[in-house]
Amino acid sequence: MHAVVVAVLYDPQARVDAISTSEAKAGAALAHAGFVPVNVLRRSEIQPIAEQLRVIHAPTVLVFRRPSAGEPALYVQLTGFADKETVAQAAQNAYVAAG
Numbered sequence: 304m305h306a307v308v309v310a311v312l313y314d315p316q317a318r319v320d321a322i323s324t325s326e327a328k329a330g331a332a333l334a335h336a337g338f339v340p341v342n343v344l345r346r347s348e349i350q351p352i353a354e355q356l357r358v359i360h361a362p363t364v365l366v367f368r369r370p371s372a373g374e375p376a377l378y379v380q381l382t383g384f385a386d387k388e389t390v391a392q393a394a395q396n397a398y399v400a401a402g
């Protein structure tokens with residue numbers, strides 16, 4: 304189990320989302336974080352996330368950390384394209400914040 308997980312919400316029909324997904328996966332790997340792609344066209348997958356986190360755009364990168372003492376699990380939300388270095392830095396920061 305990873306202390307930090309990178310999730311990317313993507314539309315498989317959008318070219319920029321394919322690139323964003325690849326960058327998010329590479330960034331997660333650089334930071335040794337888990338990675339989960341979430342297809343926004345699969346209503347059952349996206350609806351709980353969209354409602355809880357109020358995500359309305361794809362692509363969106365979400366960086367989660369293991370929650371602790373009343374702190375939320377979502378560390379950062381990056382809306383739009385994020386390159387692998389940005390994702391890796393966000394994941395590394397989440398590791399530090401997780402302690």
